[in-house]
């Protein structure tokens with residue numbers, strides 16, 4: 139079991155390692171990897187120590203070995219299936235993004251409840267009605283992750299539908315805290331919150 | 347000076363308080379506010395204690411007073427001006443989102459370097475060429491925040507241009523760590539990282 143803060147940093151280390159591998163680098167020091175990941179070497183060594191013994195003191199880490207190890211811990215050695223609920227502005231941007239499938243996240247179905255959107259083709263998929271969620275998830279033999287890109291007013295109801303269909307991972311963009319059973323994992327991305335955190339720092343700097 | 351973890355939670359408390367005010371609620375207990383914000387009452391009381399003495403033991407917090415106080419700390423008592431660099435899928439979704447201006451974040455200009463996009467109208471603005479960033483920022487008397495919605499390959503160069511124009515807050519969507527001087531604040535949103543964190547939790551649950 140890894141600390142939550144370590145879990146949140148592993149994907150950034152992985153991103154940096156994949157970048158290095160792409161440039162043919164085979165061994166990397168903790169300093170260099172930490173720099174690329176926007177972290178510091180001591181924290182990086184501590185985080186990686188939870189995965190086992192990997193680096194050689196004074197030499198560094200084997201890039202390919204570490205990529206494989208982190209991918210294993212993050213459950214990335216197999217594809218993950220994803221559905222999107224809400225095909226508005228944000229849903230439309232997400233479905234077209236090639237970066238997800240490149241990392242093993244396959245968008246298998248997209249949903250909306252607006253009759254003007256249901257039935258339309260987007261990036262090789264047909265927008266389905268939310269009422270079909272349960273049957274489409276079981277036709278796919280289960281789905282790993284549901285993305286909520288609906289207005290806040292619909293987000294809890296949509297979360298309930300995703301959970302009822304057997305989905306256990308939710309990425310929620312709606313600016314509202316959703317409640318789910320203990321066995322369901324939620325990651326919340328609230329872009330307004332990010333802007334407000336920046337505003338705090340700007341305001342602090344202005345007062346100096 | 348507030349702890350970073352407290353700063354990151356204040357906007358979520360604010361979101362919940364605004365929701366309560368909209369429903370006419372005037373006093374709220376720490377338990378109820380924590381529940382709405384997806385946090386716990388002890389942590390909420392600790393976070394708010396950094397702002398000063400607000401709640402009355404046994405009674406709760408004054409919703410309007412707390413909204414005003416948190417808004418002050420977050421620098422939200424005045425509008426913040428925002429520019430977006432990169433008017434592709436994501437940039438297009440962001441410029442049209444009414445939620446930003448409702449919270450006081452006004453998108454004043456949008457940029458791209460693709461001649462096919464420059465000059466087009468989007469949501470009341472004209473897409474400008476990146477080369478005009480400096481002059482447009484000074485015409486606006488300075489801009490608070492720059493959003494990077496370009497590919498990773500361009501992100502560092504774009505960050506440098508934003509900093510050179512005097513912008514001190516950056517929200518970066520490109521999956522790469524950008525380097526900026528100490529006086530510039532960066533928030534990183536990497537949606538693939540969010541999916542990978544979900545994948546870690548799913549994998550852990552599968553192994554049980």
Ligand SMILES: NC(=O)c1ccc[n+]([C@@H]2O[C@H](COP(=O)([O-])OP(=O)(O)OC[C@H]3O[C@@H](n4cnc5c(N)ncnc54)[C@H](O)[C@@H]3O)[C@@H](O)[C@H]2O)c1
Nearest residue numbers: 224225226227228250251252287288289292312439440443
């Ligand atoms: N667009 C952005 O840049 C942005 C930024 C920050 C946050 N958000 C949040 O992301 C969410 C989506 O934003 P958007 O800009 O794409 O909104 P949008 O209005 O463009 O799209 C929302 C879509 O959800 C659909 N929908 C509504 N209720 C539904 C339901 N019960 N089941 C299925 N579909 C339903 C609508 O028909 C619509 O197509 C919102 O919660 C918003 O606050 C968006």
Ligand SMILES: NC(=O)c1ccc[n+]([C@@H]2O[C@H](COP(=O)([O-])OP(=O)(O)OC[C@H]3O[C@@H](n4cnc5c(N)ncnc54)[C@H](O)[C@@H]3O)[C@@H](O)[C@H]2O)c1
Nearest residue numbers: 231232235432433434435436458459460495496497500520
């Ligand atoms: N679309 C998504 O859902 C999504 C999800 C996760 C991450 N991202 C990240 O967000 C960024 C944008 O993604 P997208 O899907 O909108 O890509 P996109 O290709 O649709 O749009 C990128 C835009 O940036 C412009 N651009 C490129 N170089 C530029 C420069 N030097 N100056 C100004 N503009 C420049 C391009 O002309 C294009 O219009 C990428 O870094 C991507 O990895 C996007």
